[in-house]
Amino acid sequence: MFFGGGTPSLMSPRLVARILRAADRAWGIGEGTEITLEANPTSSEAGRFRGYRDAGVNRLSIGVQSLRDPDLRRLGRLHSAAEALRTIEIASRSFDRTSFDLIYARQDQTPEAWRIELEQALSLNPSHLALYQLTIEAGTAFGARFDAGKLPGLPGDDRAADLWHLTQEVTQAHGLPAYEISNHARPGAESRHNLTYWRGGDWAGIGPGAHGRLTLDGRRIATETPLAPGEWLHAAEAGRATVHLPEDEPAEILLMMGLRLREGVDLARYDALGGPPLACLPELIGDGLLRREGDRLSLTDEGRPLLNAILSRLLA
Amino acid sequence: MTDLAHIRNFSIVAHIDHGKSTLADRLIQETNTVSERDMKEQLLDAMDIERERGITIKANTVRIEYTARDGEDYVLNLIDTPGHVDFAYEVSRSMRAVEGSLLVVDSTQGVEAQTLANVYQAIDADHEIVPVFNKIDLPASDIDRVAEQVEDVIGIDASGAIPVSAKTGEGIREVLEAIVTRLPAPKGAPDAPLKAMLVDSWYDAYLGVIVLVRVIDGTLKKGARVRFMSNGAVHGVDRVGVFRPTMQDVGELGPGEIGFLTASIKQVRDTRVGDTITTEKHGATEPLPGFKPSQPVVFCGLFPVDNAEFEDLRDAIDKLALNDASFSHEMETSAALGFGFRCGFLGLLHLEVIRDRIEREYGIDLVTTAPSVIYHVHMRDGSMIELHNPADMPDPTLVDHIEEPRIKATILVPDEYLGDVLKLCQDRRGIQEDLTYAGSRAMVVYDLPLNEVVFDFYDRLKSVTKGYASFDYQMTGYRQDNLVKMQILVNEEPVDALSIMVHRDRAESRGRAMCEKLKDLIPRHMFKIPIQAAIGGKVIARETLAALRKDVTAKCYGGDVSRKKKLLDKQKAGKKKMRQFGKVDIPQEAFISALKMDG
Ligand SMILES: Nc1nc2c(ncn2[C@@H]2O[C@H](COP(=O)(O)OP(=O)(O)OP(=O)(O)O)[C@@H](O)[C@H]2O)c(=O)[nH]1
Ligand SMILES: [Mg+2]
Numbered sequence: 065m066f067f068g069g070g071t072p073s074l075m076s077p078r079l080v081a082r083i084l085r086a087a088d089r090a091w092g093i094g095e096g097t098e099i100t101l102e103a104n105p106t107s108s109e110a111g112r113f114r115g116y117r118d119a120g121v122n123r124l125s126i127g128v129q130s131l132r133d134p135d136l137r138r139l140g141r142l143h144s145a146a147e148a149l150r151t152i153e154i155a156s157r158s159f160d161r162t163s164f165d166l167i168y169a170r171q172d173q174t175p176e177a178w179r180i181e182l183e184q185a186l187s188l189n190p191s192h193l194a195l196y197q198l199t200i201e202a203g204t205a206f207g208a209r210f211d212a213g214k215l216p217g218l219p220g221d222d223r224a225a226d227l228w229h230l231t232q233e234v235t236q237a238h239g240l241p242a243y244e245i246s247n248h249a250r251p252g253a254e255s256r257h258n259l260t261y262w263r264g265g266d267w268a269g270i271g272p273g274a275h276g277r278l279t280l281d282g283r284r285i286a287t288e289t290p291l292a293p294g295e296w297l298h299a300a301e302a303g304r305a306t307v308h309l310p311e312d313e314p315a316e317i318l319l320m321m322g323l324r325l326r327e328g329v330d331l332a333r334y335d336a337l338g339g340p341p342l343a344c345l346p347e348l349i350g351d352g353l354l355r356r357e358g359d360r361l362s363l364t365d366e367g368r369p370l371l372n373a374i375l376s377r378l379l380a
Numbered sequence: 381m382t383d384l385a386h387i388r389n390f391s392i393v394a395h396i397d398h399g400k401s402t403l404a405d406r407l408i409q410e411t412n413t414v415s416e417r418d419m420k421e422q423l424l425d426a427m428d429i430e431r432e433r434g435i436t437i438k439a440n441t442v443r444i445e446y447t448a449r450d451g452e453d454y455v456l457n458l459i460d461t462p463g464h465v466d467f468a469y470e471v472s473r474s475m476r477a478v479e480g481s482l483l484v485v486d487s488t489q490g491v492e493a494q495t496l497a498n499v500y501q502a503i504d505a506d507h508e509i510v511p512v513f514n515k516i517d518l519p520a521s522d523i524d525r526v527a528e529q530v531e532d533v534i535g536i537d538a539s540g541a542i543p544v545s546a547k548t549g550e551g552i553r554e555v556l557e558a559i560v561t562r563l564p565a566p567k568g569a570p571d572a573p574l575k576a577m578l579v580d581s582w583y584d585a586y587l588g589v590i591v592l593v594r595v596i597d598g599t600l601k602k603g604a605r606v607r608f609m610s611n612g613a614v615h616g617v618d619r620v621g622v623f624r625p626t627m628q629d630v631g632e633l634g635p636g637e638i639g640f641l642t643a644s645i646k647q648v649r650d651t652r653v654g655d656t657i658t659t660e661k662h663g664a665t666e667p668l669p670g671f672k673p674s675q676p677v678v679f680c681g682l683f684p685v686d687n688a689e690f691e692d693l694r695d696a697i698d699k700l701a702l703n704d705a706s707f708s709h710e711m712e713t714s715a716a717l718g719f720g721f722r723c724g725f726l727g728l729l730h731l732e733v734i735r736d737r738i739e740r741e742y743g744i745d746l747v748t749t750a751p752s753v754i755y756h757v758h759m760r761d762g763s764m765i766e767l768h769n770p771a772d773m774p775d776p777t778l779v780d781h782i783e784e785p786r787i788k789a790t791i792l793v794p795d796e797y798l799g800d801v802l803k804l805c806q807d808r809r810g811i812q813e814d815l816t817y818a819g820s821r822a823m824v825v826y827d828l829p830l831n832e833v834v835f836d837f838y839d840r841l842k843s844v845t846k847g848y849a850s851f852d853y854q855m856t857g858y859r860q861d862n863l864v865k866m867q868i869l870v871n872e873e874p875v876d877a878l879s880i881m882v883h884r885d886r887a888e889s890r891g892r893a894m895c896e897k898l899k900d901l902i903p904r905h906m907f908k909i910p911i912q913a914a915i916g917g918k919v920i921a922r923e924t925l926a927a928l929r930k931d932v933t934a935k936c937y938g939g940d941v942s943r944k945k946k947l948l949d950k951q952k953a954g955k956k957k958m959r960q961f962g963k964v965d966i967p968q969e970a971f972i973s974a975l976k977m978d979g
Contacts, residue, residue: 196934221904225929246934261938275938320947324936347963353906371932373906 065099066257068125069273073103077115084120093120098161098256100125105143105151105164117158124155125192125255126164131181135170140205152188161253163192168231169224170198172217178227179234186238191253195231196246197224228369245324245371262325264318264333269306272296277311286311315339320375328355328362344377381570381599381634382455388563389457389594389638390510391439391474393502394484395492395850396463399514401425401436402546403484403555404460410552411444411456413624424460424625428741429733436462437733439470439580441477441592441638443622448560456559457638463494465852466727469674469706472501473653476671477579477594477638480508480563482555487513487543488520490821491529492850493792499534510558511541517548525819533792533818568635573664574598574606574657579638581651583702587619589645590627593657594638596668601632605660606643609667610652614660615643648705674706676724677785677855678731678834679768681712681749681877682738683720685959685968689744690719696742697721700734707734714771716961717747717877722769728834747959747968749877750975753831756783756858770879773865776916783858784881785830788813790823791841793849798822800844808832809883827856831881835975866891866920868898868974869912873962877971887913891921894974901970904928909964 065087067080080101087093100123101116103109113124128148130136136145143151148164155162166185168178185193198218200210209215219227235241240248244262247255260267269276269287273296276287286309290296299305311317315337322329345361348354353367353374367374392400401422408414408423424440425431439461446454459474461467475481481502485495502509511530513523527538542558544551580592593600600606602620607613621629622639633639645651653674656667684693697709708724725731731751738744755767758780767773767782789810793801795817805812805826814825828837833853841849866887868878878898882890891913898911906928913921933947958965 199934221929222926228930245932245936258937267938269938277938321936351906369930369932370906370928373928373931377906 065093065097066102067100067121068102069271071104072101073109073112073116077112077119080116080121081119098123100255100257102127103151103155105148107147107150110151110154113155113158122159123161123163123255124159125194126151126155126162128152128164128185129167130170131166131184135173138171139167149188152190156189161191163194163249163255164190165194165196167196167198169219169227171215173219173227175223175226175230179230182231182234183238186234186240190240192247192249192255193235193240194247195235197228225369232365241326242368243326245368259325262321264314264321276306278308280308284311284314285309316379319378323361323363323371323375326362328360330359331356331361332359340379342378344380348374348377381632382637384568384636385565386452386454387457387566387636388454388480388559389459389478389566389636390480390482390559390563391459391461391471391478391502391507392482392484393461393471393475393498394463394514395486395489395494395498396435398463398484398486398489398492398495399546400463400484401460403482403512403514403544404440404442404458406546406549406552407456407458407556408442408444408625410549410556411446413442413444429737435464436460437464437467437470438462438582439474440625441623442625443638444624446556446560449557450560454560455637456556459638464727464729465494465497466725466729468494468497468852469726471498472505473579473671475501475505475507476654477577477592478507479566480510480559482559483509483511484514484546485511485526485530486515487523487526488515488518490522490526491533491792491818493790493852494850496534496790496792496823497852497854499536508563509536510555510562511536511538512551512555513541513543514546516543516550517545529818529821533821533823566636568595569597570599570634572597573662574600574604574659575664575668576600576606576633576657577668578608578651578653578655578657580653581645581648581705583648587642589642589648589651591641591643591645591651591657592638593633593641595633595635597635597664598659599632599634600639600641600657602629606641606657607660607663608651609656609658609664610670611650613650615645618642618644648702653705674726676706676708676726677753677830678725678727678751679722679754680725680731680751681714681717681720681722681747681769682735683714683717683747683749683877685745685747687718692742693721693738693744693746696738696744697723700737704734706730712769714749714876716875717749717959720747724768728838745968747877747971749971750880751834752881753785753834755785755863755881758782767881770865770881771876773879773881776864781860782863782881783860784863786856786859787828787830787833787853788856789826789828789833789851789853791826791849791851792821792823793845795820795822797845797848798824801841801849804837804840804844808837809886828853829861829883830855864915867914868894869910869914869919870898870902870966871909871962871964872912873964874914875961875966878974880975884915887915888920895921895923897974898966898970899923899925901973902964902966905964907963 099121101121102125105126105128129139129141131145133145201207235248239250242248243254266278267276272293273291274289278285287306289305290299296305315334319329319334352364355362355364394400401424405423425436430437439459441459444456446456448454461471461474513526515521523543530538542551542554575596576593579594581589584590602617604617619629619642620633621627654670658664684690701707706726709721712720712722757765757767759778760780809832810826810828813827816823841851862884863881864884866880866882867874895911895913908927909925911923912919958967
């Protein structure tokens with residue numbers, strides 16, 4: 065179970081408990097089920113952590129983003145680095161499993177500065193870390209500022225690649241290798257929920273703007289709900305909050321998602337979903353970018369940072 | 381039939397944008413040839429591409445009727461001509477059909493290169509010339525200065541020049557009077573055997589080929605059987621008429637008149653510009669002197685980005701060629717680009733116009749290869765090959781020498797930019813032939829190799845002179861020089877579509893520039909890519925495009941189907957605008973952009 069998107073840590077622990085009880089009544093929550101809640105690193109939210117644990121939550125995922133105040137401001141975050149550190153501290157007292165995220169390849173960030181910040185993060189002993197490279201996307205506020213030349217000092221391709229390799233090296237040395245492009249964990253501490261996405265499993269998406277994937281009568285279905293809370297509530301009360309859509313190109317999406325994982329993707333399943341032949345496969349294997357063991361196809365360490373380029377060759 | 385004394389025929393000529401078509405509008409309007417309702421700006425620029433670019437490409441003929449101050453009714457045939465140098469041929473053939481020219485000079489700009497070129501043509505054609513100083517409504521208009529330039533630079537009398545505003549209509553009556561009083565009436569004998577000059581022809585989906593004629597002697601009648609003297613073909617005349625500016629039938633056209641005929645002719649190629657049309661029986665025995673057809677001077681390959689669209693491209697090119705005899709094409713195959721066409725054009729603007737029309741009107745994405753001129757390759761065995769495509773260059777050990785086409789270029793430029801212009805011409809292997817001043821403007825004449833001009837000379841000239849220079853050229857002939865074929869190798873493989881002919885002394889710098897350009901134009905791949913320029917087997921320039929090191933989406937979770945699909949499509953789409961050479965994808969615009977020179 066995963067409470068995420070928006071800011072679920074604004075919910076009262078009591079509401080979380082009621083939702084979990086309802087879910088248990090509906091489906092039964094098994095022993096050892098991973099129940100994650102996303103939280104922001106502010107003190108008011110940290111005050112509710114113990115309550116969440118008592119309600120049944122057993123994993124916390126904290127949106128830290130940076131341990132440097134100037135960068136937090138540039139990223140438009142409201143919390144400070146001190147608050148973030150304190151929140152992680154409090155969380156680790158209540159939960160065995162905490163995860164937090166950091167964004168790197170930021171403006172003016174040197175490899176040395178990132179190494180120090182990353183080692184500081186690892187010294188907090190998280191069992192799971194999400195480490196994203198800052199991506200400027202068209203159509204976002206960041207994208208507009210970037211286009212207007214207001215984001216100087218972002219790394220070019222080469223420096224971004226250096227930062228990537230540094231990240232792999234440091235996390236590996238601390239026992240948190242990447243199990244997915246941007247996700248690192250101690251072996252066994254991977255996010256079971258997120259693995260579902262990358263492994264092409266089923267999940268039910270509930271609440272405003274939630275997406276899901278279900279296999280119904282052997283066919284894979286994508287589900288969607290209204291984004292506006294009021295509208296969703298209205299629809300939910302009328303029993304028609306969820307719309308079903310066929311999933312387009314399921315094989316391609318399986319490949320695109322599955323290759324993100326270190327464990328790779330099952331080619332037999334790709335074929336079963338009707339995926340087009342992968343003509344460039346031998347060449348990419350020969351170039352040392354992909355590895356094939358039986359039906360398992362995965363990226364090599366060289367191939368991992370080039371996933372998009374590899375996909376565009378595979379799927380061309 | 382109008383009697384000769386009441387006919388005046390003239391062309392409107394000028395430098396680009398000096399207001400020819402706008403002046404034609406006013407003449408059409410002042411004589412009530414077109415109803416107010418049907419009037420629009422640059423009425424005669426009817427093609428989409430003309431309206432969009434605001435330029436004239438095809439010459440257009442209109443018959444207008446004018447009652448002069450002497451009380452007599454006159455028939456005036458005006459031909460509006462294009463100003464751009466690529467379409468100079470339209471001007472020269474139009475001039476053959478008329479006795480006089482209105483020389484329009486923008487009084488805010490003065491005499492420019494095409495003003496000069498057109499005057500010389502008009503003088504050659506024995507025209508009476510009436511200078512018209514246009515755009516006097518603009519504050520920058522300076523009639524005295526322009527008059528001085530006309531006298532100094534061109535050397536014709538400017539005292540009778542008529543100041544006008546083709547925009548407001550001021551001075552238009554004076555222009556009409558001058559046409560009647562100062563231009564000569566045509567000569568000709570109505571009872572002599574028919575001699576009609578074939579001035580132009582084009583294809584119409586409903587009527588077949590429409591032939592524009594100027595009757596010199598005799599009478600062209602509807603229903604007559606006529607002979608085209610160059611090939612002896614005989615046709616029955618279906619329609620005879622005039623342009624007002626829409627087609628209007630008349631029973632016959634007499635001497636001095638300009639109009640059209642249709643005769644169920646299927647292809648423009650069956651009508652030769654400059655040909656003489658006479659009657660099948662009792663026809664003329666001696667044809668008119670005629671004039672040379674236009675010759676394409678710039679060649680390039682056009683290939684569909686998507687090989688599957690080759691047949692569509694063939695169709696599009698066939699249709700365009702129906703209407704444009706100055707555009708040549710033949711099938712070409714390229715190792716890298718597959719099937720396409722080698723096409724010949726009058727110049728780069730002409731090339732652009734055709735390419736634009738294929739892409740837009742027919743929806744075919746094109747790869748355009750490096751433009752080339754025709755080289756004369758003299759072989760050791762004494763034979764000569766006309767080389768249109770560097771890819772076809774024979775084994776150099778069999779070649780004795782190579783000649784390239786040269787041009788005489790005339791450039792008018794304000795003093796302050798003269799240095800830059802001289803440098804540009806020098807860099808392009810030019811030989812200065814003349815340099816004179818008129819006021820604060822210089823006129824330079826250079827002998828230049830056409831291959832140095834064909835591609836981006838005009839763009840460069842505009843940029844080094846901030847648009848203040850004007851340029852005109854004529855082909856002069858062929859001259860031997862030290863020319864070699866330069867190949868470009870991408871990832872060790874020659875890309876034939878990037879081969880160019882180049883002067884040996886310029887090869888290193890061109891090669892280096894092309895490799896540097898390609899390094900920027902080709903996206904990084906997952907391996908490093910050497911980019912080399914070579915002559916024969918010898919590499920003369922080299923760049924290395926570093927391997928891509930990182931290309932991965934940072935965040936990708938469950939969620940939104942459409943987002944995911946977008947990501948997927950983005951990964952596939954990048955390829956669409958690329959051509960694959962071995963393992964390397966080259967963007968289609970690279971083939972042209974790689975050749976642009978910055979200096
Ligand atoms: N102010 C002003 N503008 C004018 C006048 N005559 C023409 N123009 C403008 O000048 C521009 C060029 O006019 P055209 O009539 O298309 O010029 P052209 O000589 O036919 O151009 P090409 O056929 O391309 O060589 C247009 O924007 C006209 O509106 C004039 O008397 N006064
Ligand atoms: Mg015009």
